Amino acid sequence: MASAVGSGAAVPFWRAAGMTYISYSNICANMVRNCLKEPFKSEALTREKVHFSISKWDNGVPQKPRLRQKVG
Template sequence: MSGKAATTFWRIAGLSYLEYAAATTTALRMGLKEPMRSKAMTRNAVSYNRAVFKDGVSGAKKPVKSLADAGNL
C-alpha cells in the first residue's frame, strides 16, 4: 500500500462537497434537452428560513433574502 492518504478529486481541486455537487447538478441540467431542461431548472431555486431559538423553543420563522443578512433578522 502507498503511504499517501487517499482523497477525493473534488477536494484536490480545492472544492467543498457542496460546491462540487452544485457544479455537477448545473452541468447535468444544462445537458438536458427541452422541455426537461426547463423542468429541471425550476428545481434549482432554493429558499431559506431563519428561526431564533430561545430557552429551547423555536421562534417564528422569517424568510432570508441573503445569506449575508441571515444573522441580522
C-alpha cells in the same frame, strides 16, 4: 495498518483542487441541468428553487416568521 493519508493513497481530484465535495457536487449538478433538452431543462430549473422561513427569537418566544426564497 497505515492511515490513508500516510500511505500515499490516491486523493480525489476535487480534494486535490481544494474543493469540498458539496461544491464539486453542485458544479456537476449544474452541468447536467444545462445539458438537458426542453421541457426537462425548465422542469429541472424550477426544482432548483429553495423556500425557507426565518424566525427570530426574543425572550424564548419566536417572532413572526419571514419567508425567504433562493434561486440557484
